[in-house]
Structures are given as structure tokens and as C-alpha cells.
Amino acid sequence: MAETLTTTALTLKDIAREAGVSLATVDRVMHNRPGVRPDTVRRVREAIERHSFQPHVAAAELARGRARRFAFVMPSGPNPFMQQIEAYLGEMAGWLAARRLGVEMVATDVFDPSVLAASLEALSGDYDGVAVVALDHPSVRAAINDLVDAGTKVVTLVSDVPSSRRHHYVGIDNIAAGRTAGALVGRLVGQSSGKVAIVAGSQGLRDHAERIFGFNQVMASEFPGLSVLPVLEGRDQDDRSEQVLARLLGEHADIVGLYNVGAGTQGVAKALSDAGRDEVVFVGHDVTVLTRRLLLQGVMDAAISQNPGHEARAAVRVLLALARGEPILREQEKIRIDIVMRDNLP
Amino acid sequence: MAETLTTTALTLKDIAREAGVSLATVDRVMHNRPGVRPDTVRRVREAIERHSFQPHVAAAELARGRARRFAFVMPSGPNPFMQQIEAYLGEMAGWLAARRLGVEMVATDVFDPSVLAASLEALSGDYDGVAVVALDHPSVRAAINDLVDAGTKVVTLVSDVPSSRRHHYVGIDNIAAGRTAGALVGRLVGQSSGKVAIVAGSQGLRDHAERIFGFNQVMASEFPGLSVLPVLEGRDQDDRSEQVLARLLGEHADIVGLYNVGAGTQGVAKALSDAGRDEVVFVGHDVTVLTRRLLLQGVMDAAISQNPGHEARAAVRVLLALARGEPILREQEKIRIDIVMRDNLP
DNA sequence: CTGTTAGCGCTTTCAC
DNA sequence: GTGAAAGCGCTAACAG
Numbered sequence: 001m002a003e004t005l006t007t008t009a010l011t012l013k014d015i016a017r018e019a020g021v022s023l024a025t026v027d028r029v030m031h032n033r034p035g036v037r038p039d040t041v042r043r044v045r046e047a048i049e050r051h052s053f054q055p056h057v058a059a060a061e062l063a064r065g066r067a068r069r070f071a072f073v074m075p076s077g078p079n080p081f082m083q084q085i086e087a088y089l090g091e092m093a094g095w096l097a098a099r100r101l102g103v104e105m106v107a108t109d110v111f112d113p114s115v116l117a118a119s120l121e122a123l124s125g126d127y128d129g130v131a132v133v134a135l136d137h138p139s140v141r142a143a144i145n146d147l148v149d150a151g152t153k154v155v156t157l158v159s160d161v162p163s164s165r166r167h168h169y170v171g172i173d174n175i176a177a178g179r180t181a182g183a184l185v186g187r188l189v190g191q192s193s194g195k196v197a198i199v200a201g202s203q204g205l206r207d208h209a210e211r212i213f214g215f216n217q218v219m220a221s222e223f224p225g226l227s228v229l230p231v232l233e234g235r236d237q238d239d240r241s242e243q244v245l246a247r248l249l250g251e252h253a254d255i256v257g258l259y260n261v262g263a264g265t266q267g268v269a270k271a272l273s274d275a276g277r278d279e280v281v282f283v284g285h286d287v288t289v290l291t292r293r294l295l296l297q298g299v300m301d302a303a304i305s306q307n308p309g310h311e312a313r314a315a316v317r318v319l320l321a322l323a324r325g326e327p328i329l330r331e332q333e334k335i336r337i338d339i340v341m342r343d344n345l346p
Numbered sequence: 347m348a349e350t351l352t353t354t355a356l357t358l359k360d361i362a363r364e365a366g367v368s369l370a371t372v373d374r375v376m377h378n379r380p381g382v383r384p385d386t387v388r389r390v391r392e393a394i395e396r397h398s399f400q401p402h403v404a405a406a407e408l409a410r411g412r413a414r415r416f417a418f419v420m421p422s423g424p425n426p427f428m429q430q431i432e433a434y435l436g437e438m439a440g441w442l443a444a445r446r447l448g449v450e451m452v453a454t455d456v457f458d459p460s461v462l463a464a465s466l467e468a469l470s471g472d473y474d475g476v477a478v479v480a481l482d483h484p485s486v487r488a489a490i491n492d493l494v495d496a497g498t499k500v501v502t503l504v505s506d507v508p509s510s511r512r513h514h515y516v517g518i519d520n521i522a523a524g525r526t527a528g529a530l531v532g533r534l535v536g537q538s539s540g541k542v543a544i545v546a547g548s549q550g551l552r553d554h555a556e557r558i559f560g561f562n563q564v565m566a567s568e569f570p571g572l573s574v575l576p577v578l579e580g581r582d583q584d585d586r587s588e589q590v591l592a593r594l595l596g597e598h599a600d601i602v603g604l605y606n607v608g609a610g611t612q613g614v615a616k617a618l619s620d621a622g623r624d625e626v627v628f629v630g631h632d633v634t635v636l637t638r639r640l641l642l643q644g645v646m647d648a649a650i651s652q653n654p655g656h657e658a659r660a661a662v663r664v665l666l667a668l669a670r671g672e673p674i675l676r677e678q679e680k681i682r683i684d685i686v687m688r689d690n691l692p
Numbered sequence: 693c694t695g696t697t698a699g700c701g702c703t704t705t706c707a708c
Numbered sequence: 709g710t711g712a713a714a715g716c717g718c719t720a721a722c723a724g
Binding site for chain 1: 699700702703704
């Protein structure tokens, strides 16, 4: 009736005795440290395997004494999504302190590759781990690789640099996010013809480009009756987004759907309401104070969201696991694409 | 440029010195143990506050030595959702072992109040914490309260007993889940008239009743043109669900939407396809092997999901935090209502 | 009521 | 190459 999932209660000492060596040697083997005869290594490894021995993390943590330091490299400037990530890190303060983890925020211009790369280089040696909202650019890639080579654990956050040797990416699959947005717009429009507008920050941003790609995929294959208009670029700014969208709305009376790929949501909403086109199906990204209000008012129909709290905590947990040499709980750290509508607002 | 979120590096000893007492006394105060003069308590408290001191969890964990044991009381019988929870606990085996946490599964008939209550009573004293998929019934409530009184930490999982003194509920807000389902059916149907069917396991189950309540709320207020038919009860069984639904489909040719509140999904899908009514908007719960397939095939339009992996891990983390007397990260442990459609399948 | 002390299971010098 | 021994910061048992 009761089935046990765990057993271990052994200690390093038990393994040492069984392998006929000392504590120190087992420790060396466990951490792949040099200076142990291959034959001894094998004997110890076998003893460990035999009992699937797991060292006690608390003891290890205590013994090594030294506190760990992580840096979060984030965009400077007022971005509500990033502010939420910071806020959630702040909420973890007690949790972090109880584990003697130091987390520092480093603000930088993540849109300028050379500035970002310089900020990263400056961190070298001072931190056990770095989480960075990265721009995908050769010099940034090089900076990340340098950190990795110096032994620092690196995770990319929200925006990935897949070509780098970063240890982990904490964020969503943006192509799938775009596909999801497309499916929502298509289904919620509920009619087979009409035009669909896209407002993005810039097609040069990897995440925006990927979302648009996914969106178009679904539109083309599943809603052939809906025609997608050329992408507008609002640079994630309210005024500019409003401006370009207002113009487009004036030119096309038969726009039935709208996908806002990045920020600038305020402007998009204003353009819609000023034009008296509230019935347009409007899908955007992220749950912020603003999008929450728009969802409640029925102006926005759905938001695709990557839970910033989860991202912040996942980044910390992944860095910690990497630093400790523990395995990462893939499933736990995977960031899901949330569909948020009025009734399931978190 | 760099802003630090944490500082602590003090130890109990530092606090002791500053308060002019010994280690042991600080320990007593920290854990609200009796036998300390009120005045001394105050002095120590002040020293702790002054530095917002956080004891080192690893040291505490190590010092107390004893391993912790948790029990998961789950429904016997083949329920894919519950099997997933078990599977995720299995994946955590290494993580659990490294923390010397023992997790045991206890299968029981959670639908029979007296059997469930007896199972819970039997656990008393043997475990530090218990997670239970609970039926809301007086004798179950009493059993939970007895465990709590005996010092065991108790969390309800998936299905709550709000009237008990359980320490925490790990699961979704089922009324909101029902509302979400209602909004999805209404929006995806995309027309203003027609009938909507509901298939539930039993209206006697609290979670099912709450979901139906939420669903009807939204239907009545936002989609007045859609008329909701009386609830069918399929007892979460495939054959029975198929049977009752097939009959209903025969009686009403104008059914445009369907909400499957519980399990029995296989039967529901079969009834729809046998009747050639694949165009009906079909919204159900949970992502399983089956619902995943139905979503990909376009038979199901959306699944409301409570991430079983998250629930399993949240239950363990909450029990651990409770046992250690640490605060719970509310935001992290809150279970979200996920809307899963084809393109954001996890 | 309060203090002293012996570990918990690792990591890390420092010797051999 | 390998081992012995001194802690890491707490908890708990035992003295006083």
C-alpha cells in the first residue's frame, strides 16, 4: 500500500570504508579532482554506484563555507516586465539569505552589443553565475563564451543566444508563442475573411522575429481567408506604435485582428479606441498592470505570457544547481507559454 | 550600477554576542521554545531584527540530523492525472535523496470518506508531513484536523477541504477554472445562439460542482444567447460518459459547445465522433496522453490544465517549508489555471 | 532560566 | 597518491 520513493541514508564515510579508502579520496573522486590512481577511482565509483549514493547537499553547502554570488544583467530603463523580474527577486530575499546566496542586479544597455559585451566582461571572476537578458550578436556571444571559459555559470534569460555556450536558456519558445497568438487571433475572430495587423518592436530582435514567424505560419496554414498585413514597427514605444497603427487602421476598414508582438501596448490600445475599433480581436504579450486592465475591460482578448516570477526563480535555481553540480530539473525549469484571458488572470 | 539584494553573513554566534547571551538561548528564542525570561527574549529579538538575521538553512538541516518523511495519499485506480503526479515525484528522487527527504505514496479509496479518514488516521505520528487528495466530508475533515493537532503538516492536493485546518491547499481555484472554460466555449463557438452541454463526473464532488458554477456564471452573463443544458453525470468513466452524451446529442441537433468537467474524456470524444459532430467546440480539463492527442487532432479545442508536475513539486516544497518553519513563497507555490491549445502544448 | 559541549556530513588544508 | 584532522553554523542533550 505504501511505496517508498527514496532510500539513501549513507554517508561519505560509509562509501569510504566500503571502497577501502579515506574520506578525502572519495571526495576527490566525486568532484573529479586530479591526483587519484585510475584504479582507485574505479573502486570508489563502483561503491557510489552500488548504493546510488547522493551526498547530503546541506552538509556540502555548510562545509564549503564560501557564499555564492550571482549577477543579473538586465536592461536599464523602465520596462515593466523586467521590473517584475526584479520585484520577484526581491521577494526571494529571505530565501536567498537563508542559503547565503548573493544576487546583484546589473543594469546595462542590452540593445547595444558592445556595451552589453563590455558589461559581461567586467563581471568575469567576481561571480559564480550570471543571468543575462541577451542580444544575439557576435560580440555578446564571445563575451558569454569568455565567462563560461572562466568557470562562471551562465544562463540566458528571456532572450537567448543559442550559438553561445551558455549553460541554459530560461525563457519560452518564441516561435511556439507566435503560433499560439496566431491560433488565438484566428479562432477568436470567428469569421473566414478580413485583414490582420501585426505591430512589433523591431524585426531585428530575435524574439520578435521568431514570434512573427510562428504567427504567420499558423495564419497561412489554418486561416487562409485572413490576410496578414505587412509588419508595423513601433520600437516598443507607445507613441510610435500608436502612430503607425492609427495610420494603418485608417487605410483598412476591414481589419478584424491584431497581434502586438512586443511592448508599446498603451499606444496600440489608444489607436484602436480612438479609431472606434474596439471590436478588433487584440492579442498581445505579457501580463502587466496595463495589459491586466485591458483584459478586464475587454479591449485585449488574450495575452501570451511567460510568468516573470517563474523566470526569476528558475534562473536562480538553475544557476544554483549548476554551481553545485547538481542536475537541473528540466521539467520544473521549463518556462511555459501561458494563455491569459480575463477569467484566468493570475 | 550594481544593486545588491542580499547582505547577511552573520551567524547565530554573532547575535548571541551582541545580545549578551549564549548560542543556546538565541536558538530557544528563534524557535519560540519556552524557558527564557521575557526580557531576554526581547533583547535577542532586537538583535535579530536589527540585522534581519537569517539562520543558515544548510547548517540547521545538518544539525538536526533526522531525515524527514512525507506521505502522499492518492486515489487508487488508474487515473492518468494522478499517475503523472507520481511520475514527477519519481523524477525528483535524486533531489529528495540529496536532502534526506523520504516520500511515500499511499493509495486509498479517496471517494469513500470513511476509508480515506481511516487511511489518514493510520499515518499519525509516522510522518512529518502529509499531502492528500481529499474529499470534502466531515469525517475527512476530522481526520485532517487530528493530524494537524498531532503536529503533522498537512496540505490538500488538487481537491481542498477548506473547512479543515490544513496548512495549505495546493491546487487551482476551480470556480475560476470553470469561468475560464465558459469564456473559451463562448468565444470559440463564435455565434450567438445554440445549446451547450456539460458532462461532469458527479456534482457531489466539490471541484466539479465549483467548475460548473463558474461555467454557468460566465454563460449567463456573457453569452445569453447560448443555452446550457442540464448537467450530465458520467462518473468520470468513459463508457458511461459516452452513453449519456450520445443520448443528449441525439435529442438536440443544435448543440454547438461542450464542457467536459472531469475525466471520461475518451468516452466524450467517442460520442462526438460517432455522432459526426466534430465541429462542436469541446473544452475539457488536464493535459494527458489522450487529451494531447485530441488537441492535436482538433477534436478538443482547449484544455484547462493544472500542471501536475508543478503540483507535485509545490506540495513537496510547501511541506518542507512548513516542516522547517520557513515562510512559503506564495507566488511560487500558487497553481495557475493554464489554458492549453494545440500550439502551446507543453 | 541559561550556558557548555558534542556532533551532523561534508570540504579543505596540510602531512606523509 | 592518499590520509588525518580541523572546522562550517547550527541543534540538542546535559549541566548548572
